[in-house]
Amino acid sequence: MTRTDRxxxxxxxxxxxxxxxxxxAQLAARFEVSSRTIQRDLQALMHAGVPLRAAAGRTGGWFVDPVMTLPPINFTATEITAIAVALAAAESAAPFSAAARSAMQKLTAAIAAGSVAPARDLARRIQVVPAPLPDEILSTVERAIAERQVVWLRYGDAAGEETEREVEPAGLLTARGSWYLIGWCRLRQAGRGFRLDRIRAARLTGEPAPAHELADLAAVLPEETKPADVLDALTRPEQ
Structure with a gap:
């Protein structure tokens, strides 16, 4: 049994x-591993957001907090696998991937017992290999959007030329297999999109960012830009 399965x-x-x-001790015997391994697993689950609790005393132990869990959900094996694949695709390759892992752990805790084994068997036959992005860049972009902060970027364009930008973030967009930070670029004084895998460095400035909507950014593009070309214009920050 792999650690993920366990x-x-x-x-x-x-x-x-x-x-x-x-x-x-009971869990260690059940899964045929050491008590130390079980303790590490329990800590990992708690860190991922699974609502585990420990009760002290002779009759104590570990349990899932019923107040913080959903009632059993009757997903089919294919439905569970579809959700797992979608969340796995987000892991290390998309913003808020840590939240995706936590959500999967919580969902697993609420799945009806009879659906878990078939779903696990099906999931073993599906592999997702995401292209990893640096954690520090992802977390900075996530915070910039969630906290509405101006973010400083060192960005490399398609030709490899790097520029430094201050960006007022509006949101995130995925297109053509890539993720983009969409925002108001102070260097270009226009709406721009920044491919996350081309961001070389990022840091929060601590400055509150004005609110921007994607539609507002599209509106400030050159008038001759056709609606069908809005995405192209947004995703060419080197212009």
């Missing part, structure tokens, strides 16, 4: 046993 199975074991807790 993490999913561990959540299911705790959920199905609820409200009775399971001790670390």
């Amino acid at each position: 993490l999913y199975a561990l959540v299911e074991e705790l959920r199905s046993a609820a409200p009775r807790p399971r001790t670390v």
